[in-house]
Amino acid sequence: MKKKTLVMGASLNPGRYSNFAIQKLVGQNIETVAFGSREGRVAGVEIEESLKPFKDIHTVTLYLNPDNQKPFYDYIIGLKPKRVIFNPGTENPEFYVLLKKEGINFEVACSLVLLSSNQY
Incomplete structure (x- = not known):
């Protein structure tokens, strides 16, 4: 597996971009873990409701608006990812x-576009 990714703000709703992202990541054989407000599974990936000390995270892709990111700053930094992707609507200069x-x-980009264009 390459570029193990944590999807922050993962949703069980199949119409949400975070849900599409999980499906696309799994479809490209990228090891994926997820955190969201409700537990469940998407494409075989367990969405965690509590923060886990994930290891070897390469990329964190954000699907949380800037206000909802604040409680997770230390957690994300503590994971020591190689990069954080700020998807549309998650831009956060702070x-x-x-x-x-x-x-x-960090990148201000769309994970779905990066995955679709082999730039992930």
Whole structure:
């Protein structure tokens, strides 16, 4: 597996972009873990309702608006990911500064587009 990814803000709703992202990640054989407000499964991936000390996270892809990201700043930084992707609607200059201080790369991009165009 490559680029183990944590989907933050994962949804069981098949109409949500986070749900599409999980399906696309799994479809491309990218190891995927997920955190959301409701437990359940999407494409075989368990959505966790509580924060887990995931290991070897390469990418965190955000589907939380900036206000909802704040409680997770320390958690995400503590995972020491190689990058954080800010999907449309999740842009957060305050968090960019914190990530930059920690040497964590970030992208303002759409994970679905990156996956579809082999740029992930």
